[in-house]
Amino acid sequence: MGHNSRCAEATRPGCRCTGCGGAQHGWQGTFTIAAEPTGRRAREFADDREKDWQNKPKSLTVAQAAVGCALADIVGWLHREKALLEGAQEVTRPFDRRKDDPERGRLLREIENRLGPDRTKMFQGWAVDVHFWCELLAQAAHALESLRRVYRHGLQAVDVLLARARETAERLVLQVVDEHLGQPPGLGRQEVQTVIRLATGSLFETLPLAVRGALGADAIFEFIWPVRVLAVVMCKDPSKHEAVCQYCLDPICVFTRAKVRTEVRDRLLENLKREWLPLTAELSQQ
Ligand SMILES: [Zn+2]
Numbered sequence: 001m002g003h004n005s006r007c008a009e010a011t012r013p014g015c016r017c018t019g020c021g022g023a024q025h026g027w028q029g030t031f032t033i034a035a036e037p038t039g040r041r042a043r044e045f046a047d048d049r050e051k052d053w054q055n056k057p058k059s060l061t062v063a064q065a066a067v068g069c070a071l072a073d074i075v076g077w078l079h080r081e082k083a084l085l086e087g088a089q090e091v092t093r094p095f096d097r098r099k100d101d102p103e104r105g106r107l108l109r110e111i112e113n114r115l116g117p118d119r120t121k122m123f124q125g126w127a128v129d130v131h132f133w134c135e136l137l138a139q140a141a142h143a144l145e146s147l148r149r150v151y152r153h154g155l156q157a158v159d160v161l162l163a164r165a166r167e168t169a170e171r172l173v174l175q176v177v178d179e180h181l182g183q184p185p186g187l188g189r190q191e192v193q194t195v196i197r198l199a200t201g202s203l204f205e206t207l208p209l210a211v212r213g214a215l216g217a218d219a220i221f222e223f224i225w226p227v228r229v230l231a232v233v234m235c236k237d238p239s240k241h242e243a244v245c246q247y248c249l250d251p252i253c254v255f256t257r258a259k260v261r262t263e264v265r266d267r268l269l270e271n272l273k274r275e276w277l278p279l280t281a282e283l284s285q286q
């Protein structure tokens with residue numbers, strides 16, 4: 001099935017879009033809701049997710065309804081912090097094919113050039129199935145976070161940091177593919193590695209756009225948040241995706257600026273795997 005507005009504007013779990021492989025899932029709609037200046041649409045979105053929780057439709061699991069409530073808080077956060085929304089939109093650049101801007105969607109075009117249309121389609125069918133694109137974002141956030149811990153010990157140049165983040169993310173994603181996701185039908189490991197390399201390259205290229213100028217290396221780590229937010233919004237079902245929970249949803253839940261409500265954290269802890277939300281679990285015990 002080709003990518004369409006039902007995928008781009010999805011607000012409930014599930015995606016079978018082989019057109020985008022899940023890379024354009026959900027965020028267009030979510031960011032439009034968050035960007036509405038009065039906050040009316042963000043509040044409506046939150047009300048709908050609360051209704052899903054209070055009076056759960058059969059099509060949702062309790063865990064999915066709980067994640068919906070967290071998404072409502074994330075939409076609220078995107079609405080309050082314009083810089084976060086802009087940052088998250090910046091991170092979508094490699095995946096976005098809507099605009100005529102030649103930079104937008106370059107990654108997807110490069111993949112098509114390398115794999116050809118048929119194998120790209122097979123790759124994207126596999127990608128949506130195994131959560132490939134949200135996994136990639138989650139691992140990128142994880143790579144940046146590990147780097148941030150090391151970075152405290154000394155100053156480093158921006159491009160050195162970015163090159164290391166990229167290498168780390170690439171290695172992590174390849175490891176997940178080898179150990180958990182398996183190969184897409186009709187494609188070899190080498191080709192998967194090529195896609196991963198192109199993708200991490202594009203993703204980390206979007207970072208300097210935001211930090212270019214006099215901001216310095218610390219600004220790179222500010223970028224962890226838009227990457228995390230995009231991973232949670234893009235993921236067709238975070239309740240079933242360990243890396244998105246652990247590296248993105250969990251830190252967001254305990255981040256003061258995100259203002260995720262206590263009751264939402266409790267709903268998540270009661271209905272998702274607790275070990276996927278270690279920081280949230282720790283906070284609830286204090
Ligand atoms: Zn799609």
Ligand SMILES: [Zn+2]
Binds near residue numbers: 006007008014025026
């Ligand atoms: Zn979709």
Ligand SMILES: [Zn+2]
Binds near residue numbers: 134234238
């Ligand atoms: Zn996912």
